[in-house]
Amino acid sequence: MKHQLTQSVLQYAGLLGVLLLLIAVFSLSSENFFQMQTLVTIANSNPDLIFVSVGMTMVLIVGGIDLSVGSVLALGSAVLGVLMVHYEWGLLAALPVCLLATGLCGLFNGMVSVWFSIPSFIVTLGMLEMARGGSKVLTDSQSLYIGRSIEGFGEPLQSISLSPAFLVAVGSVIVGQFLLTKTVFGRYLVAIGTNAEAVRMSGIRTAPITVAAFVISGVLVGMAALAQTSRLSTADPNAAIGLELAAIAACVIGGTSLMGGRGSVIASFIGVLIIAVLQSGLAQLGVEDATKQLITGAVIILAVLLDALRSRFGKSDA
Amino acid sequence: MRSAWFSIALLVLFVGCSSKSSTAPTGGDQDASPARPKVALIMKSLANEFFSTMADGAKTHQSEHADQYDLVVNGIKDERDLSRQVALVDEMVAAGVSAIVIAPADSKALVPALRKAKEKGVVVVNIDNRLDRDVMESESVQIPFVGPDNRAGAQKVGDFLATRLQKGDKVAVLEGIRTSFNAQQRHAGFLAAMKQAGVEVVSSQSAQWEMSQANTIAASMLSEHPEIKAILAANDSMALGAIAAVKSAGRADDVLIVGFDNISAVQSAIRDGKVLATADQYGGKLAVFGIETALQLVNDQSAAADDVETPVDLVTAETL
Numbered sequence: 191m192k193h194q195l196t197q198s199v200l201q202y203a204g205l206l207g208v209l210l211l212l213i214a215v216f217s218l219s220s221e222n223f224f225q226m227q228t229l230v231t232i233a234n235s236n237p238d239l240i241f242v243s244v245g246m247t248m249v250l251i252v253g254g255i256d257l258s259v260g261s262v263l264a265l266g267s268a269v270l271g272v273l274m275v276h277y278e279w280g281l282l283a284a285l286p287v288c289l290l291a292t293g294l295c296g297l298f299n300g301m302v303s304v305w306f307s308i309p310s311f312i313v314t315l316g317m318l319e320m321a322r323g324g325s326k327v328l329t330d331s332q333s334l335y336i337g338r339s340i341e342g343f344g345e346p347l348q349s350i351s352l353s354p355a356f357l358v359a360v361g362s363v364i365v366g367q368f369l370l371t372k373t374v375f376g377r378y379l380v381a382i383g384t385n386a387e388a389v390r391m392s393g394i395r396t397a398p399i400t401v402a403a404f405v406i407s408g409v410l411v412g413m414a415a416l417a418q419t420s421r422l423s424t425a426d427p428n429a430a431i432g433l434e435l436a437a438i439a440a441c442v443i444g445g446t447s448l449m450g451g452r453g454s455v456i457a458s459f460i461g462v463l464i465i466a467v468l469q470s471g472l473a474q475l476g477v478e479d480a481t482k483q484l485i486t487g488a489v490i491i492l493a494v495l496l497d498a499l500r501s502r503f504g505k506s507d508a
Numbered sequence: 509m510r511s512a513w514f515s516i517a518l519l520v521l522f523v524g525c526s527s528k529s530s531t532a533p534t535g536g537d538q539d540a541s542p543a544r545p546k547v548a549l550i551m552k553s554l555a556n557e558f559f560s561t562m563a564d565g566a567k568t569h570q571s572e573h574a575d576q577y578d579l580v581v582n583g584i585k586d587e588r589d590l591s592r593q594v595a596l597v598d599e600m601v602a603a604g605v606s607a608i609v610i611a612p613a614d615s616k617a618l619v620p621a622l623r624k625a626k627e628k629g630v631v632v633v634n635i636d637n638r639l640d641r642d643v644m645e646s647e648s649v650q651i652p653f654v655g656p657d658n659r660a661g662a663q664k665v666g667d668f669l670a671t672r673l674q675k676g677d678k679v680a681v682l683e684g685i686r687t688s689f690n691a692q693q694r695h696a697g698f699l700a701a702m703k704q705a706g707v708e709v710v711s712s713q714s715a716q717w718e719m720s721q722a723n724t725i726a727a728s729m730l731s732e733h734p735e736i737k738a739i740l741a742a743n744d745s746m747a748l749g750a751i752a753a754v755k756s757a758g759r760a761d762d763v764l765i766v767g768f769d770n771i772s773a774v775q776s777a778i779r780d781g782k783v784l785a786t787a788d789q790y791g792g793k794l795a796v797f798g799i800e801t802a803l804q805l806v807n808d809q810s811a812a813a814d815d816v817e818t819p820v821d822l823v824t825a826e827t828l
Contacts, residue, residue, distance in 0.1 A: 222603045231602040235595035331714075333590075333687045335616040335643045418591055424617035428588035428685075473596055474603045476580035479554040 204496045205444065205460045212464060212489070216471030223474055230351045234344070235421070236466045237359035238263065239436055240459060241414035244359075244366040245296075245407030246437040247458045251370070252403040253383040253450025254310035258299060258317035259411050260433035261325065264426065266292040266415030268325035271334035271425020281340055289412035295321055296408020300401035310404070318434070325427040334425040344420035355417040362410060366455035379403060383450030440465055443493040464493060545606035545806045546578040547799055550596050552611050552636070554583035556717075556745065557771045558791050559611065562636075565792035566799060577803060580605065587685065587717055590617050597621040601628055607802035609795060611636035615689040616643045623649040631805045635798035638689045652805075652813040654798045656789040658693035658768075659700075661820035662742070665766050666701025668785045668822055669738055672764060675706035680729045682722050682741040682750060683714040691717075694742040694768055702740075710736060715746045722749025730757045738764040744774040744786055751782050770823050778825055785824045794818065 217224035242259045249256045266288045273284040299317055303310040344355045370376035378399045381389045390396050419425050442448065443464055444457030468489055472482045549566050551559045563581050570579040580600070584592045593613045598621060600608055608630055612618040619639055622632050626649060634653045644651060673679070681698055684691030695712070702709055710733045715722035726739055730753060739754070741747035747767030754763045760782070767774050770788035777783040797818050804811055821827075 220603070225602065227602040228599070231595075231598045235598060238591070331686050333614050333616050335619075335640070335646075337620075337643075337646055341620065422590060422594055422617040423620040424590075424614065426588075426590050426614065426617055426687075428687075429591060431586070431588055469592075470595070470599050473582045473599050474580070476582060479583050 201454070202457060202460060204499070205457055205464070205493065208489075208493045208496055209460060209464050209467065212467050212471065216467070216474070220471065220474045223471055226351070228470065228474070230346065232463075232466050232470045233356045234346055234353045235470075236462060237344075237353065237355040237417040238414040238421075238430070239433070239440065239462050239466070240356075240359035241362055241410045241417060242407075242433060242437045243440045243458045243462050244362050244455050245410035246434075247441050247444070247446050247453050247455050248366065248370070248379060248403045249310070249407045250438075250441055250446045250448060251383045251450060251453040252379045252400050253386065254300075254303065254400065254403065255314065255438070255448070256296075256299060256404065256407050257311065257314040257434045258295065258321055259407070259414075259437055260430035261318045261321035262292050262295045262408065262411045263415045263418065263430040263433060264325040264428065265295065265321040265328070266412045267419045267425045267429050268328040268334075268427055270340070270415065270419050271336060272328050274336050274339060275334045275425075281343075285416060288415055289409050292412035292415060293405055293409045296404040296406070296411070297401065299408070300404030303404075304397045304400050322427075325429075329425060329427045331427055333427065336419065336423055336425060338423070340416075340420045341423050342420070343416060344418075353421075355420060358413065359417065360459075362413065363455055363459045370453075370455055375399065375402070380451055383447075383452070385451075436465060439490050443490060443497070445494075445497045461493070464489070544575070544577055545803065546580065546604070547607045547609060547802055548600035548603070548605040549579060549581045549795055549799065550593065550600065550608060550610040551581065551583040551795075552593075552613050553585065553587050553589075554581075555585075556587070557773070558743070558745075558769050559583060561771070561792050562611070562795045566795040569796045569799065577799075579799075584613060587613055590614050594618060594621045597625055601625045601630055605630060606806050607631035607633065607799075609633045609635055609798040609802050611795075612639060613637075614687055615640040616687075619643045619647050619649065619651075622651060623647045626651070631802050633798045633802040633805070635794055636690070640689070650813060652801060652815055654801045654816040654818065655794060656818045656820040658690050658789070658820070659697040661787040661789060662694040662697025662768060663701045664697075664820070664822045665768060665785050665787050666698045666740065667704070668824060669740065669764060669766050670701055670705030670707060672784065673705060673707050673737055676708065677737045678708050678710045678733060678735050679738040679740060680726070680733065680736050681709055681712040682726060682739060682746045683712060684717045684742040684746075686714050691742055698740045698742070715741075715749065717743050717745060719745045719749040722746035723752050724749075726750040726753035727757065730754065730759060730763070736763065738766070738784075741765065741767045743767060744769040744771040747774060747783055747786070748777070751777060775823075775828060778823065778828060781825070785822060787820055788823045789820045790818065 269288045269291045270284050273279040299314050303313040344353050346353050382396050440461035441458045443461035446453030554560045590613050626632050632651050634651045635655050638653045683695050711729050713725050715725045739750045744767040750765050754760050764784045766784050767786040770786045774786050
């Protein structure tokens with residue numbers, strides 16, 4: 191048991207090192223960075239990216255990719271907005287419809303790419319356009335202000351200053367990691383990502399498992415839509431443009447392979463935190479925009495490099 | 509061994525964190541000199557020349573008045589990245605600024621975040637894109653707007669264009685992002701001027717404020733309605749996109765183009781006769797106007813938080 195704990199800490203040591211290093215650098219250079227309020231603000235601003243990255247990790251592990259997450263988020267947000275503003279539904283009635291819509295997008299992505307053997311890169315690229323168009327049609331290209339009826343999920347709780355959205359997002363990380371490492375489903379995901387042919391040869395139907403990964407991603411994007419819409423109090427048809435790249439960056443920083451077969455939900459979560467801390471720290475310093483982009487790119491590469499070095503040393507240790 | 513070091517690092521982190529937050533309650537910083545307030549300027553995309561000019565103007569103003577206030581400038585990646593802009597508001601509040609001067613990426617979505625900032629005692633001033641009145645009312649918050657009347661400005665540009673057109677001529681309009689108040693106001697100003705002159709608007713589409721989209725859309729407008737005599741662009745970036753479209757359609761001589769914002773690229777285009785007119789809302793000073801209002805409110809809590817209207821002037825080859 192103790193050994194196992196040491197192992198898992200070791201597994202994330204490189205990543206956590208990068209995260210702590212960033213926090214240390216910003217704490218030294220900006221007087222107000224190292225404060226509960228700043229750290230809590232960072233946590234509460236990013237549940238959407240956490241949800242999306244959990245789903246993206248699963249899809250990447252099974253050997254796929256989901257480029258449509260940002261647009262599907264906007265679609266989910268549009269569904270929430272239209273139902274709650276034009277039809278005056280409550281959140282509890284609108285949320286299942288939102289999750290159904292984004293889940294169906296995931297189902298479509300998975301089924302088309304599996305059944306017709308089309309690379310998911312292409313199917314989800316198509317979905318990226320379709321869902322964006324759909325969200326604009328639904329909202330008539332207007333952002334819809336929803337107001338307090340949706341704000342509760344994204345608003346910090348009085349007692350712990352963290353928002354329910356962040357807590358649920360962390361819950362999804364834990365459930366995701368459990369699914370991946372402790373269940374048969376998770377092992378199949380890794381196996382299919384490593385060598386789909388071999389899995390099929392051993393008599394396991396791979397299609398439903400691959401499709402399931404896309405559906406999980408879709409539903410989690412729906413949760414991300416709720417988190418973002420709640421934080422903004424507004425359904426925005428232009429929401430989350432480029433979110434797919436942020437999510438893929440978070441997963442890759444966390445060591446998930448774009449070739450499939452390898453990845454960890456917790457590591458992707460730390461990847462999200464690295465990106466979020468970097469963004470927020472640079473903003474507090476008021477760094478020039480161009481410099482921000484240079485630094486962000488460099489840190490992504492640095493984090494991946496450190497992780498690669500760690501796994502090399504880790505292997506020689508064991 | 510390694511894990512031991514790691515636990516120590518974590519421990520240090522948490523201890524440091526909690527002790528610091530207990531000595532510095534709710535973002536107040538005692539070490540900073542008491543007199544100098546910190547102002548956060550939150551812009552839209554700083555890749556857009558209009559906003560970077562605005563930000564540069566603010567930085568120059570700050571360096572001339574360095575004894576009066578500190579300035580942090582932040583922008584977002586592109587004009588539609590609402591979520592990041594809302595996060596910036598939260599982060600600036602956490603960083604303990606005294607005032608936020610903001611050019612909102614969306615006139616509705618920013619209101620709740622700004623309300624929360626005000627509740628924490630931060631002075632908020634709205635520049636560039638006016639926040640939605642209905643949403644402010646339902647959030648029961650009042651935020652002063654410091655800026656130009658975009659509708660009147662667009663109408664001036666439209667009126668000037670109308671002097672070069674005949675009654676019954678046809679024109680096309682390139683709109684900004686339709687959700688933004690500025691885009692709606694400029695569109696309304698253009699339409700009003702065209703209606704008054706008896707000119708027909710045969711096509712009006714949004715090019716999202718962007719040059720490349722404006723280029724594509726203007727090109728398709730020209731092939732669909734070859735009879736159009738002028739293109740009215742709601743900002744100068746889109747006017748530049750329209751110039752390229754007109755040129756590649758071989759219509760550079762007979763299609764007039766007007767813009768809005770008076771960016772430097774369009775000034776040279778006006779001198780070359782490629783653009784007829786634009787409107788100057790003194791972009792370089794817009795943020796400064798906002799900062800001045802914010803500083804007044806910070807220094808005098810009792811001052812009334814009223815809207816301030818700033819000038820908009822027509823720019824043509826004669827005025828340059």
